Amino acid sequence: MWSLSNIAANIDLWLNEQVGATWAVVLEMVIAGVAVIGLFATLGLVLVIMERKVSAWMQIRLGPNRVGPKGMFQSLADTLKLLVKEGMTPGGADKLLFNVAPFVAMIVAMLLLAPLAFAKDFQLWDLNIGVLYISAVSSISVISILMAGWASNNKYSLLGAMRSGAQIVSYELSAGLAVLAIVVLTGSLRISDIIQAQENGWWLFKGHIPAIIAFIIFIIAVTAETNRAPFDMAEAESELTAGFHTEYSGMKFALFFLAEYANVFIVCAIGATLFLGGWMPFHIGNWTAFNGVMDWIPSSIWFFGKTFALIFLIMWFRWTFPRLRIDQLLNLEWKYLLPISMFNLLLVTLIAIMGWHF
Amino acid sequence: MFLKKYIQDIWGAVKSLATGMKRTGYYFTHHKEIITQQYPDNRDTLVLPERFKGEVVMIHDENNEHACTGCTACELACPNATIKIITKFDVDAETGKKKKAIDTFVYHLELCTMCNLCVEACPTGAIKMAQTFEHSVFDRSQLTKTLNKPGSKIRAGVE
Known part of the structure; x- marks a missing residue:
């Protein structure tokens, strides 16, 4: 049957026959890199048009509707415009940091793709500390924002970067604790183990109410970590013009923009993997016929379906809720989310020890 | 007492946020509510609100x-x-x-x-x-x- 893992295995076999084991590994790395870049480019286009359409419909507007059928090529045209625009560097800026920052943002997003399982047996790097790796690497993204804000030599950029620093550092905590809840239930940090543990039901359903609370806290925390409304203090168009990327233009700005959407995809993919079973189809107990039909749907469709459902949820937040003030934001984290997630982690541990989950 | 207020706060917040999401979700699924006028295209059939002041x-x-x-x-x-x-x-x-x-x-x-x-x-x-x-x-x-x-x-x- 057709599947992504079959294609990957066939390419591996063919390369090994043609060029030998060493060169096969090198070529596979190149192919993986190109595939990741291709995925990001497609994601950028798809998510931008999705965001604009979703926001328009939620605000009783039509949204882009001129370029292509129903405006579907709007983001393509925008990308073309950004490609031909000049990438300016302001006079007083720190040239090196200013030019490196967008690439750091992009590299962090790319590194985070490595441990994600896109389909059954289709994963770039199944390392045994996958979840730890994700939370470690994702915290580097704040550095790119601080670099951009500091190097721009602009007070708005600096303010945006400082806010973003405070925000990401705080929300990392509750995101980590929410992820820990699933690690406690599974007993493993390996992504493939976590997915395998959800074969007979997703953790969101198996873990009772504590898993649902962990899921909600995770969604709130990652929304804050990706700097999206209602936590978009780092950009805050109405206060800081555009925050840390005020001074960026052309392709350098496009990289920040792309990194934002890539990060949204990645955190939603992580959420789908941890709480909704990744590529695992939806199974209900002993309903063999129903489970058979669910198994017939390819695993990659399951993964992308769940991920896009979560992305839609995050977009729904963005276009419904007003932006928080910085003190409200930190109050929410330190007075509400953190105590709740700590208490929740205790509950989850109790459930895991007593074996109360299904 | 403190804990009661704390939980009430959270409950109230979740409830009010859910109300907002229900409203935007309604608009998202009901495209006939869209109020955008595609002005130069529909110049002949343009309908302006009664309160519009020109x-x-x-x-x-x-x-x-x-x-x-x-x-x-x-x-x-x-x-x-x-x-x-x-x-x-x-x-x-x-x-x-x-x-x-x-x-x-x-x-x-x-x-x-x-x-x-x-x-x-x-x-x-x-x-x-x-x-x-x-x-x-x-x-x-x-x-x-x-x-x-x-x-x-x-x-x-x-x-």
């Missing part, structure tokens, strides 16, 4: 008669001197009495903010807000308009 016009009936007594209430109500009323004295042919009447109702569209205060100030309902909005012209002087039509006079009985 410019001030004077109401004339089929006999070319209006209800403006020249009291200058609108001129006084206008916050940025958009309206200038030039009055004259009509002499009644039978009694020989002089009566104040309007000569020219000058309206500077280029100064108007469409605040509707003049319409509210008018005691006889002589002016109203029209729905026209395509006001672009090549010369600013074309925006200074005379609202009372030539040869028009006040309707009998309006004081």
Whole structure:
């Protein structure tokens, strides 16, 4: 049957026959890199048009509707415009940091793709500390924002970067604790183990109410970590013009923009993997016929379906809720989310020890 | 007690956020609620809301008669001197009495903010807000308009 893992295995076999084991590994790395870049480019286009359409419909507007059928090529045209625009560097800026920052943002997003399982047996790097790796690497993204804000030599950029620093550092905590809840239930940090543990039901359903609370806290925390409304203090168009990327233009700005959407995809993919079973189809107990039909749907469709459902949820937040003030934001984290997630982690541990989950 | 308030806070927050999401979710799934007018395309069938305020016009009936007594209430109500009323004295042919009447109702569209205060100030309902909005012209002087039509006079009985 057709599947992504079959294609990957066939390419591996063919390369090994043609060029030998060493060169096969090198070529596979190149192919993986190109595939990741291709995925990001497609994601950028798809998510931008999705965001604009979703926001328009939620605000009783039509949204882009001129370029292509129903405006579907709007983001393509925008990308073309950004490609031909000049990438300016302001006079007083720190040239090196200013030019490196967008690439750091992009590299962090790319590194985070490595441990994600896109389909059954289709994963770039199944390392045994996958979840730890994700939370470690994702915290580097704040550095790119601080670099951009500091190097721009602009007070708005600096303010945006400082806010973003405070925000990401705080929300990392509750995101980590929410992820820990699933690690406690599974007993493993390996992504493939976590997915395998959800074969007979997703953790969101198996873990009772504590898993649902962990899921909600995770969604709130990652929304804050990706700097999206209602936590978009780092950009805050109405206060800081555009925050840390005020001074960026052309392709350098496009990289920040792309990194934002890539990060949204990645955190939603992580959420789908941890709480909704990744590529695992939806199974209900002993309903063999129903489970058979669910198994017939390819695993990659399951993964992308769940991920896009979560992305839609995050977009729904963005276009419904007003932006928080910085003190409200930190109050929410330190007075509400953190105590709740700590208490929740205790509950989850109790459930895991007593074996109360299904 | 503290814990009760804490939990009540969270419950209230979740509830109010869910209310907001329900509203936007409703709009997301009900595309017939979309209020965007695709203006140049639907110029012939354009429907404007009743409350839309485009410019001030004077109401004339089929006999070319209006209800403006020249009291200058609108001129006084206008916050940025958009309206200038030039009055004259009509002499009644039978009694020989002089009566104040309007000569020219000058309206500077280029100064108007469409605040509707003049319409509210008018005691006889002589002016109203029209729905026209395509006001672009090549010369600013074309925006200074005379609202009372030539040869028009006040309707009998309006004081």
